[in-house]
Amino acid sequence: MLEGKNILLGVSGSIAAYKAATLVRLLIKAGANVKVVMTPDSTNFITPLTLSTLSKNPVHTQYFDPETGEWDNHVDLGLWGNAMIIAPASANTMAKMANGLVDNLLTAVYLSAKCPVYFAPAMDLDMWKHTATRDNIAQLQSFGNILIPPGSGELASGLYGEGRMAEPEEIVAFLEADIRKKLPLVNKKVLVTAGPTYEAIDPVRFIGNHSSGKMGFALADELASQGADVILVAGPTAQKSEYKSIKRIDVTSAAEMLDACLENFDSANACIMCAAVADYTPAHVAQQKIKKTEDHFNIELKKTTDILKTLGQQKRDDQVLVGFALETNNEEQHAIDKLKKKNLDLIVLNSLNDSGAGFKSDTNKVTLIDRQLNKTTFELKSKAEVANDICLAVVDLLNK
Known part of the structure; x- marks a missing residue:
């Protein structure tokens, strides 16, 4: 404490x-x-x-x-x-x-x-x-x-x-x-995901994205400061938590993140899915390093299991599920569609078109949209301040 x-x-x-x-x-x-x-x-x-x-x-x-x-x-x-x-x-x-x-x-x-x-x-x-x-x-x-x-x-x-x-x-x-x-979240268990996933091509190479994990770790720290028992499922990232009380589970791939989420979701009062999970993964992973021989190289990809949708299908009425939508065009409509399709209670929308928002930055600019399509738009803030805004919304949803 x-x-x-x-x-x-x-x-x-x-x-x-x-x-x-x-x-x-x-x-x-x-x-x-x-x-x-x-x-x-x-x-x-x-x-x-x-x-x-x-x-x-x-x-x-x-x-x-x-x-x-x-x-x-x-x-x-x-x-x-x-x-x-x-x-x-x-x-x-x-x-x-x-x-x-x-x-x-x-x-x-x-x-x-x-x-x-x-x-x-x-x-x-x-x-x-x-x-x-x-x-x-x-x-x-x-x-x-x-x-x-x-x-x-x-x-x-x-x-x-x-x-x-x-x-x-x-x-x-x-x-x-x-x-x-x-504290508003005392005796509440919150599951948080953060960072990217890396999908192996061979023992050396992978498909990944630019997520740093900063937003997810800021959320985990803020939740812990509000009294929550936090389980943080983290993809490959150099970020560290400020709170020793946070239970951190390190994973690499989308499949590993799915397993960790399924293992902890049922006992959670709330879940905030902040990780940038790969949508596709190689259909076949080479056991040895692939040598550079051809001018062109094709990788067959298959869809990963949609973790957020899977949790949304299992969600109970007494649980709060929060997702993120990082968009580049038609942002608000895409976020609302995701909110509805995946049975979310709240979606956090940010756009790569907003300066200072998105991956690797220490700041973010978000809009929160709930089930009733109520929107709250915030100015550009530090990710720690954004985490506080999201936590306040989660507390409000848990108390309804």
């Missing part, structure tokens, strides 16, 4: 600040990008150098560097994070947060944050039980901030009781669980 996420970690002045080192390591291990903001008092408990080394990012402690005059923009930091965790959150820092007081960089970043904010209190038993602290926590929760409850145990004072900051492992587990339950 944290893979690729930008996490702001705020560290305030508490003996529990030493746990921030372990927390940073766990967040990095989970695949997150971490930036640390510290209050001046917290640097008495753990050094910025330690957290900078572990996070692989500079640690932010003040508004500007008095030696260089360089400004540390709290607004930019607040906009950067996908989530902010304040751990430990001391009684003093929580009081400032609850009342909008800004006398250090951490509270300024907190007030600038557009993302969910989690706070893990750490203090002695009597401070934790004090009415002022309880009121401040209630106020923070009324703002939408999320409390990570402290545990009970031996405290710095020697007392035993509530107020001990949650352990770093508990904080990471809490964060992952909270993010996961809010």
Whole structure:
């Protein structure tokens, strides 16, 4: 759940600040990008150098560097994070947060944050039980901030009781669980195909196409970021997924892609067929390399099995099937015909006539057409942004 996420970690002045080192390591291990903001008092408990080394990012402690005059923009930091965790959150820092007081960089970043904010209190038993602290926590929760409850145990004072900051492992587990339950595709399985297929002529040569797989991989990554369990069937491509959670099945030919799709389609809630599958394959594959002897060389081709049509014939009412149409002429009509013939719920149309769209490019320009022939046309965007648009449409179809 944290893979690729930008996490702001705020560290305030508490003996529990030493746990921030372990927390940073766990967040990095989970695949997150971490930036640390510290209050001046917290640097008495753990050094910025330690957290900078572990996070692989500079640690932010003040508004500007008095030696260089360089400004540390709290607004930019607040906009950067996908989530902010304040751990430990001391009684003093929580009081400032609850009342909008800004006398250090951490509270300024907190007030600038557009993302969910989690706070893990750490203090002695009597401070934790004090009415002022309880009121401040209630106020923070009324703002939408999320409390990570402290545990009970031996405290710095020697007392035993509530107020001990949650352990770093508990904080990471809490964060992952909270993010996961809010994602639109959690507990949904989505099958995605990407890239070209290569149809062998002999052990050396093949028939292929120019698909890079970029669009399909962008879709797989976006689906994973939205909580889906993704199975990615990939033809020959150099592309790599950002998410380790994606189950990747590498194939070469259209026949191999068909087998992989059939094996996984029945258990999928949705299937997005983005691969550029060969329509024809050699009828006979030479066992040895064909030598160049004649001036002309003919290859007999036969049709491959139409994977999209096959899945469309097997599709249940509770499944969503999405196809792609890359056209060069009469684009919209060809896309609608494909939508109907192959029993699709949505088709993604793009045209090679649009500059910046199509194979190998990092951008794409698409039109989405659904069963009711409702059309949504988007401007030229990055393929990551196009993937987000398609995923939103899939979520909408799954919720109908």
